Amino acid sequence: MRVAVIGTGYVGLVTGACLAHLGHHVICVDNNPAKIEGLQRGRLPIYEPGLEDLVREGSASGLLQFTTDLRTGIQNSQVVFIAVGTPALPSGDPDLRYVEAVAREIGQQLDEQYRVIVNKSTVPIGSGDWVRMIILDGAAETAKQRLSSPEEGKVEVLSERDPDGELGGVVTQGLRPASASSESCWMPQFDVVSNPEFLREGSAIHDTFNPDRIVVGSESPRAIQIMRELYEPILSRQKGLSGDPVPWVVTDLASAEMIKYAANAFLATKISFINEIANICERTGADVTQVADGIGLDKRIGRAFLNAGLGWGGSCFPKDVAALIQTAADYGYEARLLRATVEVNQQQRQRLVEKLQQALKVLKGKTIGLLGLTFKPNTDDMRDAPSLSLIEHLHKLGAKVKAYDPIVSGSGIREGLAHVVVETDVLRLAQDCDALVLVTEWQEFQSLDYSHLAGLMRRPLLIDARNCLDRQALRQAGMTVLGIGW
Numbered sequence: 001m002r003v004a005v006i007g008t009g010y011v012g013l014v015t016g017a018c019l020a021h022l023g024h025h026v027i028c029v030d031n032n033p034a035k036i037e038g039l040q041r042g043r044l045p046i047y048e049p050g051l052e053d054l055v056r057e058g059s060a061s062g063l064l065q066f067t068t069d070l071r072t073g074i075q076n077s078q079v080v081f082i083a084v085g086t087p088a089l090p091s092g093d094p095d096l097r098y099v100e101a102v103a104r105e106i107g108q109q110l111d112e113q114y115r116v117i118v119n120k121s122t123v124p125i126g127s128g129d130w131v132r133m134i135i136l137d138g139a140a141e142t143a144k145q146r147l148s149s150p151e152e153g154k155v156e157v158l159s160e161r162d163p164d165g166e167l168g169g170v171v172t173q174g175l176r177p178a179s180a181s182s183e184s185c186w187m188p189q190f191d192v193v194s195n196p197e198f199l200r201e202g203s204a205i206h207d208t209f210n211p212d213r214i215v216v217g218s219e220s221p222r223a224i225q226i227m228r229e230l231y232e233p234i235l236s237r238q239k240g241l242s243g244d245p246v247p248w249v250v251t252d253l254a255s256a257e258m259i260k261y262a263a264n265a266f267l268a269t270k271i272s273f274i275n276e277i278a279n280i281c282e283r284t285g286a287d288v289t290q291v292a293d294g295i296g297l298d299k300r301i302g303r304a305f306l307n308a309g310l311g312w313g314g315s316c317f318p319k320d321v322a323a324l325i326q327t328a329a330d331y332g333y334e335a336r337l338l339r340a341t342v343e344v345n346q347q348q349r350q351r352l353v354e355k356l357q358q359a360l361k362v363l364k365g366k367t368i369g370l371l372g373l374t375f376k377p378n379t380d381d382m383r384d385a386p387s388l389s390l391i392e393h394l395h396k397l398g399a400k401v402k403a404y405d406p407i408v409s410g411s412g413i414r415e416g417l418a419h420v421v422v423e424t425d426v427l428r429l430a431q432d433c434d435a436l437v438l439v440t441e442w443q444e445f446q447s448l449d450y451s452h453l454a455g456l457m458r459r460p461l462l463i464d465a466r467n468c469l470d471r472q473a474l475r476q477a478g479m480t481v482l483g484i485g486w
């Protein structure tokens with residue numbers, strides 16, 4: 001199948017590379033020329049384990065191509081993915097301007113060929129119909145230009161609104177020169193489907209080939225059938241993929257969009273829940289890790305996402321929870337549980353600063369070393385990383401902040417780190433620190449020589465803000481150890 005993926009970021013590039021590996025012809029489109037030029041030369045704009053090999057394989061086979069030209073991208077494509085960013089606006093609403101720009105451009109390029117336009121970007125409930133409307137607007141603009149001639153003068157836009165107004169807009173639209181007969185009316189042939197993405201950065205390729213489910217929201221049997229064919233190798237475990245068939249979930253458009261938000265809101269709430277339990281554990285003498293193991297064995301609860309720590313961050317949870325709260329408000333509902341989820345998450349970072357204050361008293365003039373900066377291990381993504389708000393708190397209190405991160409240290413990523421001394425190894429990080437805080441649970445932090453680090457520090461204090469290290473071993477290494485929820 002011929003596929004275009006518009007937006008070559010964490011989601012678009014992984015989706016494109018994985019679909020090419022499965023044998024589809026994929027063209028990835030991005031409006032950032034430096035990104036595309038790099039990809040054409042085999043240079044990746046992001047760090048994601050295994051992605052470089054897949055991109056190299058796809059480029060070598062010719063199944064994976066890159067361009068900045070959307071027209072070339074969608075010209076022969078049957079399926080067009082929209083995978084551009086939807087960052088949060090200050091109001092909490094997602095910024096849909098990138099989706100809007102792409103939808104309009106797609107509309108301008110549509111021809112007589114039928115296409116499935118797939119919304120993979122996380123967009124608010126109801127966006128599928130809105131995207132369809134923007135595409136039609138784009139198509140109308142181009143058709144007007146195409147059909148207008150000095151002799152004919154005008155073009156008529158034929159449109160039909162949904163009779164009950166439930167879809168909130170134009171549902172069919174055609175265009176014809178004012179002087180022409182109705183037979184010469186041109187109608188773009190496409191359906192919009194929602195296909196929310198559930199991959200996790202750091203294991204994105206594994207997640208794409210082994211999803212818990214594939215969700216497709218659409219009212220069009222034709223579009224659903226094409227999506228099914230596209231994903232068939234994953235669904236029925238072909239092309240070397242093993243394991244049970246993957247559940248295929250077909251819903252209406254709005255429900256597919258809601259599934260994405262509800263999933264992320266639930267996971268964020270689960271983390272905030274265990275952080276709340278951790279805070280109660282600290283006061284009562286219980287140990288949250290043992291508590292999480294104990295409740296996690298209950299099949300109705302499950303152990304995943306019950307790790308107490310600094311809280312959630314990243315490019316998805318904060319903006320998606322904020323967007324769902326905002327959507328609820330738009331429809332006259334106050335999402336109180338979700339508000340509390342956000343509040344607990346914000347306080348969790350403040351609590352870590354309080355722990356440092358209790359241990360070190362005045363933080364002004366103290367040096368704090370951060371182990372890890374990214375919002376989770378195995379990614380270079382710093383968007384809404386807990387480290388950034390921790391850094392802000394510490395700077396306000398006059399502390400000096402140093403940091404080491406396995407990926408960020410050696411990269412050019414310095415956004416939000418203007419006043420942080422980014423070290424290139426842990427020994428330099430530990431030198432003269434009053435405390436180390438483990439912020440991101442990178443595997444390499446499991447095997448550091450902590451007794452050597454303790455010797456380099458001004459005070460051998462380590463706060464394991466992810467509860468991922470062996471406390472006993474750390475104490476034997478001469479560290480004073482604090483964690484979250486014990």
Ligand SMILES: NC(=O)c1ccc[n+]([C@@H]2O[C@H](COP(=O)([O-])OP(=O)(O)OC[C@H]3O[C@@H](n4cnc5c(N)ncnc54)[C@H](O)[C@@H]3O)[C@@H](O)[C@H]2O)c1
Nearest residue numbers: 007008009010011030031032083084085086098121122197
């Ligand atoms: N990152 C994740 O883990 C993840 C997981 C699930 C869902 N999502 C959702 O997927 C969407 C994409 O997220 P991401 O993290 O990949 O974003 P990203 O910022 O990494 O990538 C977006 C890309 O789109 C490109 N772009 C913007 N406008 C464009 C245009 N007009 N034409 C062509 N390209 C354009 C940008 O240059 C960028 O490369 C978001 O809605 C996000 O919420 C992300």
